[in-house]
Amino acid sequence: MSGRVIMHLDMDAFFVNVELLQRPELRGKQIIVARESERSVVLSASYEARVYGVRSAMPLVQAKRACPTAIVVEPSQPYREYSAKVMKILHEVTDRVEQVSVDEAFVDLTPTLKRLGDPVQTAQRVRERIRDELNLPCSAGIAANKFIAKMASSGSKPNGLWVIPPYRVQEFLDPLPVGKLWGIGPKTAQNIESMGIHTVQQLRGCTLPFLQQKFGQSLGAHLFAICRGKDDRAVVTEREEKSMGAEHTFLKDTHEGTQITQELFSLAMGVARRLRSADKYAQNLSLKIRFEGFETITRSCMLTSPTDSGQKIYRAVIKRLLELGILEKQNDGAFIAPRAIRLLGVRAERLQTRSSGFQESLFAEDMTAVREQGAPDWYSVESAMDQIHSKFGSHGLLPATLLKKHSG
Known part of the structure; x- marks a missing residue:
């Protein structure tokens, strides 16, 4: 091939195959990766289950009806760690890598043609490394642009490699x-x-x-x-993330304040951990609440100053939910939700890089606390937790607020 050469690499049934690394006895069986609850959706399905119409994002109840003999496997493995290993292999080929999700990426192979030669052989070597080093299958498509490369990788699944040269694009489409x-x-x-x-x-x-x-x-x-196979988009190596969020759906609609606040704390800590990992601050928050009956609302939640602290995000969220009347504080100090809640979501928005710094408001509510001797340095505390989590997993250390949640 001459001219621009783009590869699209897509991991095959990524979440399923990562789980099978720990449970190889399930290989070849109908597998659904999902939380085992009435409200779960399918995270991924093996090709044996997909034959029956099971697909990602399908309600688990519907997936079980479509494939009643499928084995449901609870998500348990560090998917992002395996994803990072895949991307590391790609970056060892070229720095022109655009990761578009946890399990797929576009790679501009054009700069490698003189150094590595035939792009088809380069793609095959990448696939072999992923197979040999990580024991994971993947598919790839090679073409002159991103659109056709993506179409080719989809057509080559599972575990294939498809090359669409420019003169065969229309024949393919x-x-x-x-x-x-x-x-x-x-x-x-x-x-x-x-x-x-x-x-x-x-x-x-x-x-x-x-x-x-x-x-x-x-x-x-x-x-x-x-329909003519035209796509001029370049491979974008750095994508500015404009927001980071997390959601949780309760097993049953709940009014119970402790359950709600524990989940909010978990969401806040998770979002803050992502912010710190990306070296970002959040300047604003967005809240998503779904009540019983599926009524869903979103509301903004202002921060007094940019933050990457889960503690500060949590306090801001609780304050806002009290203002909105979604939570109420009882005489004994406990919280209750007047309307039963089905889903909660917290999203950090208006992100800025930590290295750019920020101007603290002179009137910020927490300025007094910041200046007080002995006040908590949440950034240091939570950063230390990040290091422990990276070594021992997300349950290696938990705030006391979440102990009951994870032990129960």
């Missing part, structure tokens, strides 16, 4: 159903098919003005380009 095009959701595919257009070749017969009239300027132009 034309027979495909429009719903197979990467980035075309079910609703858009349904709208296209309602016009009698079912294949990419048929879509390619539409003019740009026609597609823009039917789907709008932006989507119409996008459809016109991708």
